[in-house]
Amino acid sequence: MRGGGGAAGRRLVAMAVGAAIVSAAAAATAPHTRALPAAITDPVVARSDYIEHCGGCHGVDGRSAPAQVPELRDRVGYFMCTPEARAYLVRLPNVAHSRITDNQELADLVNFVVFGLGGASAPVGAQPFSAAEVARERRLALSGPSLKAERARLVAAAIRRCGAPASLKRFYGSARG
Numbered sequence: 001m002r003g004g005g006g007a008a009g010r011r012l013v014a015m016a017v018g019a020a021i022v023s024a025a026a027a028a029t030a031p032h033t034r035a036l037p038a039a040i041t042d043p044v045v046a047r048s049d050y051i052e053h054c055g056g057c058h059g060v061d062g063r064s065a066p067a068q069v070p071e072l073r074d075r076v077g078y079f080m081c082t083p084e085a086r087a088y089l090v091r092l093p094n095v096a097h098s099r100i101t102d103n104q105e106l107a108d109l110v111n112f113v114v115f116g117l118g119g120a121s122a123p124v125g126a127q128p129f130s131a132a133e134v135a136r137e138r139r140l141a142l143s144g145p146s147l148k149a150e151r152a153r154l155v156a157a158a159i160r161r162c163g164a165p166a167s168l169k170r171f172y173g174s175a176r177g
């Protein structure tokens, strides 16, 4: 009896977790609709990978504590503006050195971030990342000092060429420079 109850209980927990992920996914995309690219193998896996590997710092829906961690929501898509800026997204240390070794899986995660969390900040017609692109760029990981200078250059180009807001210049949202 107890065993059966336990299994049912576990099923219920699993269903609740699944429902929470699905409703959180809906909430994350609701106000800023941009369809997730069909290139994402499994959007539910991409989202749960994001939550596991990135969400602790960047927040489950891309809204971080902006004093320490850059906000992704409604911003990160601007980095799809130029080839250099999209490369930056994969060269970021926490992305390039991710524990996810499967490049398609990491591409799916980054596509979820760009199109799902970035919403309308992703330029219309931006092409999703492929596994090959991720494999190539993650070998060129950035580190601290080069990262800041590179970002400043990329953001200036995104403002000029893709209409990114001047507030993107601030790494840490409105709280800090």
Ligand code: HEC
Residues within 6 Å of the ligand: 050, 053, 054, 055, 056, 057, 058, 068, 069, 070, 071, 072, 076, 089, 092, 093, 094, 095, 098, 109, 110, 113, 147, 151, 171
């Ligand atoms: C330990 C906390 C942490 C984790 C985990 C983390 N990040 Fe970050 N992320 C940061 C910090 C801090 C920065 C600022 C740049 C830096 O120091 O690397 C950043 C920068 C970024 C940026 C650039 C934003 C901008 O405006 O320039 C993106 C995009 C990003 N992270 C995506 C991810 C993704 C995708 C993952 C998961 C694979 C991830 N991050 C995991 C802390 C984290």
